[in-house]
Amino acid sequence: xxxxxxxxxxxxxxxxxxxxxxxxxxxxxxxxxxxxxxxxxxxxxxxxxxxxxxxxxxxxxxxxxxxxxxxxxxxxxxxxxxxxxxxxxxxxxxxxxxxxxxxxxxxxxxxxxxxxxxxxxxxxxxxxxxxxxxxxxxxxxxxxxxxxxxxxxxxxxxxxxxx
Numbered sequence: 765x766x767x768x769x770x771x772x773x774x775x776x777x778x779x780x781x782x783x784x785x786x787x788x789x790x791x792x793x794x795x796x797x798x799x800x801x802x803x804x805x806x807x808x809x810x811x812x813x814x815x816x817x818x819x820x821x822x823x824x825x826x827x828x829x830x831x832x833x834x835x836x837x838x839x840x841x842x843x844x845x846x847x848x849x850x851x852x853x854x855x856x857x858x859x860x861x862x863x864x865x866x867x868x869x870x871x872x873x874x875x876x877x878x879x880x881x882x883x884x885x886x887x888x889x890x891x892x893x894x895x896x897x898x899x900x901x902x903x904x905x906x907x908x909x910x911x912x913x914x915x916x917x918x919x920x921x922x923x924x925x926x927x
Contacts, residue, residue: 800843807836827903830910834902842895847888854883 778784791798812829819825858876861869869876 797843797848800840804836804840807832807839826907830903830906831899833910834899834906837902837906838895838899842891842898846891846895850887850891851884854880854887857883 778788811832815828815832816822816825819828858869858880861867861879862871862873862876864870869879
């Protein structure tokens with residue numbers, strides 16, 4: 765089958781390429797950072813371009829493009845400034861719980877994995893509200909910034925985003 769041949773060629777490429785293996789190793793060490801960076805690149809380039817190209821209402825498309833860029837910036841900054849330290853704190857607390865005798869978490873990796881998963885999700889709720897507010901507040905300034913590149917037109921009274 766063609767699919768098997770394609771999969772085999774990809775596997776052979778990965779096995780023979782030291783650069784690809786190094787990239788995959790660095791991605792596996794910090795997957796959140798890798799995916800935040802990849803998301804940032806896509807949200808600041810491909811997503812706004814596609815939004816402008818396929819949305820029939822041009823004003824809506826312009827707002828969507830600025831919103832995408834705003835979202836990318838907030839997610840990247842938020843992942844470094846808020847979520848990465850939060851994940852380290854949760855990881856440190858799980859290590860302490862693993863070593864605490866008499867605790868239900870004592871030397872129980874399965875329960876600690878669940879603890880980290882639940883704690884991580886609950887701890888992200890308040891910062892997510894903050895990052896959402898920040899994202900929407902950045903749409904106007906990003907339109908002003910894009911005006912310098914000729915993508916938006918800025919009046920003194922209002923921001924008129926143009927393609």
